Amino acid sequence: MNPFYAQILLHLLCFLSLSFSHLHPLDPLKPSEICAIRTIIKSSLLGSSDSPFGFHYVGLDEPDKLAVLSWQSDPSSHPLPPRRAFVILRAGGQTHELYIDVANNSIASHSIHLGSGYPMVNLEEQSAVALLPFSYSPFVESVKKRGVELREVLCTTNSVGWYAERVYDGRRVMKLQCFVAGGTVNVYMRPLEGITILVDLEAMEIVEYKDRFVVPVPVAAGTDYRASTQIPPYGPRGNRVVVAQPEGKGFTIQGNLVRWANWEFHVGFDARAGLVISLASISNEDNSRYHSVLYKGFVSELFVPYMDPSEEWYDKTFFDNGEYGFGPYSSSLKPTIDCPTNAEYMEGYYANGDGSPVRIPNVFCIFERYAGDTSWRHTEIMLPEIVITEAREEVSLVVRTVTTSGNYDYVFDWEFKTSGSIKVLAGLTGLLQIRATDYTQFDQIITEQHGELVAPNTIGVYHDHHVTYHLDLDVAGPVNSFVKASLHTVRSKDETTPRKSYWTVIKETAKTEADGRVKLSAEPPAELLVVNPGVKTRLGNAVGYRLISSGAAATSLLTDDDYPQIRAAYSKKQLWVTPYNKSEKWVAGLYTDQSRGEDNLAAWSMRNRPIENTDIVLWYTMGIHHIPSQEDFPLMPMLTCDFELRPFNFFERNPLINTKPFNNGYWAN
Ligand SMILES: *[C@@H]1O[C@H](CO)[C@@H](O)[C@H](O)[C@H]1NC(C)=O
Numbered sequence: 276m277n278p279f280y281a282q283i284l285l286h287l288l289c290f291l292s293l294s295f296s297h298l299h300p301l302d303p304l305k306p307s308e309i310c311a312i313r314t315i316i317k318s319s320l321l322g323s324s325d326s327p328f329g330f331h332y333v334g335l336d337e338p339d340k341l342a343v344l345s346w347q348s349d350p351s352s353h354p355l356p357p358r359r360a361f362v363i364l365r366a367g368g369q370t371h372e373l374y375i376d377v378a379n380n381s382i383a384s385h386s387i388h389l390g391s392g393y394p395m396v397n398l399e400e401q402s403a404v405a406l407l408p409f410s411y412s413p414f415v416e417s418v419k420k421r422g423v424e425l426r427e428v429l430c431t432t433n434s435v436g437w438y439a440e441r442v443y444d445g446r447r448v449m450k451l452q453c454f455v456a457g458g459t460v461n462v463y464m465r466p467l468e469g470i471t472i473l474v475d476l477e478a479m480e481i482v483e484y485k486d487r488f489v490v491p492v493p494v495a496a497g498t499d500y501r502a503s504t505q506i507p508p509y510g511p512r513g514n515r516v517v518v519a520q521p522e523g524k525g526f527t528i529q530g531n532l533v534r535w536a537n538w539e540f541h542v543g544f545d546a547r548a549g550l551v552i553s554l555a556s557i558s559n560e561d562n563s564r565y566h567s568v569l570y571k572g573f574v575s576e577l578f579v580p581y582m583d584p585s586e587e588w589y590d591k592t593f594f595d596n597g598e599y600g601f602g603p604y605s606s607s608l609k610p611t612i613d614c615p616t617n618a619e620y621m622e623g624y625y626a627n628g629d630g631s632p633v634r635i636p637n638v639f640c641i642f643e644r645y646a647g648d649t650s651w652r653h654t655e656i657m658l659p660e661i662v663i664t665e666a667r668e669e670v671s672l673v674v675r676t677v678t679t680s681g682n683y684d685y686v687f688d689w690e691f692k693t694s695g696s697i698k699v700l701a702g703l704t705g706l707l708q709i710r711a712t713d714y715t716q717f718d719q720i721i722t723e724q725h726g727e728l729v730a731p732n733t734i735g736v737y738h739d740h741h742v743t744y745h746l747d748l749d750v751a752g753p754v755n756s757f758v759k760a761s762l763h764t765v766r767s768k769d770e771t772t773p774r775k776s777y778w779t780v781i782k783e784t785a786k787t788e789a790d791g792r793v794k795l796s797a798e799p800p801a802e803l804l805v806v807n808p809g810v811k812t813r814l815g816n817a818v819g820y821r822l823i824s825s826g827a828a829a830t831s832l833l834t835d836d837d838y839p840q841i842r843a844a845y846s847k848k849q850l851w852v853t854p855y856n857k858s859e860k861w862v863a864g865l866y867t868d869q870s871r872g873e874d875n876l877a878a879w880s881m882r883n884r885p886i887e888n889t890d891i892v893l894w895y896t897m898g899i900h901h902i903p904s905q906e907d908f909p910l911m912p913m914l915t916c917d918f919e920l921r922p923f924n925f926f927e928r929n930p931l932i933n934t935k936p937f938n939n940g941y942w943a944n
Pocket residue numbers: 357376378379381
């Protein structure tokens with residue numbers, strides 16, 4: 276789009292939503308609020324400070340939990356808590372934190388961050404530094420040396436992490452990685468290997484340049500993934516499947532509040548976290564009232580360290596959430612491609628580097644899913660002269676968002692089930708990070724490799740994906756405890772039984788944070804429970820939820836003294852439990868870019884605070900070690916990981932017993 280018209284459109288957004296009134300204290304900032312915040316800051320003293328000046332985060336500063344909960348208990352008699360925004364900007368070479376009172380357009384507080392680490396980079400500064408090499412003669416020379424046309428080259432920005440041996444004198448820097456775009460849209464498959472370009476984001480200059488070796492640029496042929504470029508014979512495909520809902524959609528969206536079957540929850544969009552699920556509550560069997568389950572859930576970090584220690588690759592250890600933010604990289608979902616035909620869509624807004632609102636249409640989709648599965652069934656053949664088969668269809672509600680962090684696409688689903696379960700899924704697809712090599716055949720490789728040969732001259736580098744979720748469970752209220760129900764083998768001493776062994780359960784309630792750190796493979800199998808000791812079923816069991824980990828539970832294999840591991844020290848265990856603290860949201864710290872591990876979950880947990888019978892937060896990390904294979908080339912098929920939050924004595928009995936099946940009619944025939 277012509278930049279002039281784009282600018283006008285941005286400013287139209289400022290007026291677009293002046294008329295919306297706020298329905299809910301957790302609603303994300305409206306575009307009009309983002310505009311007002313920009314105006315306040317630009318007209319303050321800060322606004323006249325020396326350039327460079329840029330916005331790096333603008334978001335809702337959530338009201339205190341108590342205020343939200345009392346508002347929720349009776350919205351008609353409580354005023355909405357005052358709207359506040361939290362803003363991070365860079366001005367005069369410093370990181371500024373501001374709290375803004377949105378209602379009266381005033382700066383409530385302003386401070387400067389003095390510790391280590393920098394805020395998320397913004398898109399504008401990345402686009403600007405990515406152009407620097409094109410007028411830098413050593414780079415022009417390097418491109419020529421590789422027999423590539425400069426006009427076909429594109430560069431992208433990589434965070435540099437922190438390595439005590441390589442400090443950049445307090446400079447906010449990134450590295451550029453360049454690719455050849457000619458002949459394919461799949462530029463990530465065609466890296467210009469051997470070149471290191473360090474850029475200063477504020478001086479806007481190249482501060483270090485190395486060209487150490489030349490290897491061939493992998494060919495373009497066979498890398499394009501667009502349907503329009505494919506030629507016969509075509510790949511396998513079944514027949515078309517259509518989703519139909521004869522009675523229409525079974526859910527309602529009012530503002531940001533979603534209601535479906537027995538569930539109610541709030542959906543928000545944040546520039547850093549992307550999708551945020553709040554105040555998820557489920558009604559009891561007779562629908563008389565809602566019980567809280569999850570106060571808040573979101574992806575707090577996505578740590579992706581690559582395993583190639585060489586000069587060009589050692590610092591590719593990305594924190595996609597804290598260094599880049601999910602907001603600006605959230606894809607606009609394509610109806611019928613990203614979500615089924617029965618989906619509804621919501622939009623989201625974030626502030627760009629200039630502080631102006633940017634709209635992402637279709638940032639979330641919400642749909643009911645029935646994939647032919649049953650939620651329970653039984654066939655009874657013991658009864659005389661009658662065979663009973665009884666079942667209920669598994670219909671669930673899915674909230675989906677997609678973040679495309681450069682080469683990789685992450686699909687994040689929150690699936691709500693009428694049984695009370697919340698299934699949380701992360702799907703990985705998109706493009707590998709490729710290292711170009713001389714090798715074209717497996718048997719040429721004689722030295723240690725840091726990846727697999729997936730195409731000629733193309734190595735898919737080993738790496739991990741650690742997806743950490745912030746899960747503020749409030750099971751039937753905020754006061755909860757974490758219980759580990761461990762399974763122990765017992766050798767039978769009883770002479771009256773021929774059995775030599777059995778297992779039994781030992782339940783331990785975590786007292787302090789040290790008891791709340793769980794490395795699954797290092798311990799006996801255990802159910803991970805969150806219970807509310809103050810709320811019991813009629814039978815006297817404390818109501819609870821359990822966290823069921825799936826196979827995707829890899830922990831980091833780096834040594835504790837390795838720099839990326841110091842920054843992501845939490846990635847050595849799947850689960851941590853902390854007491855609720857409003858400012859502990861980002862598992863790798865508020866300032867993750869070039870962070871040094873001083874402000875992260877592992878550091879907070881070392882305070883060993885009490886976590887029994889209080890408001891607690893679970894931090895769960897899904898992990899996969901990725902050894903690339905040829906099927907991941909030229910684009911990786913979806914790999915889905917998940918975990919489940921499942922009721923444990925939360926209901927008096929199976930809450931789906933007295934639901935009616937949809938397909939009763941067919942069975943009657
Ligand atoms: C603005 O509103 C907030 C919240 O209502 C209040 O605390 C603050 O004092 C007000 N500031 C000014 C300058 O009026």
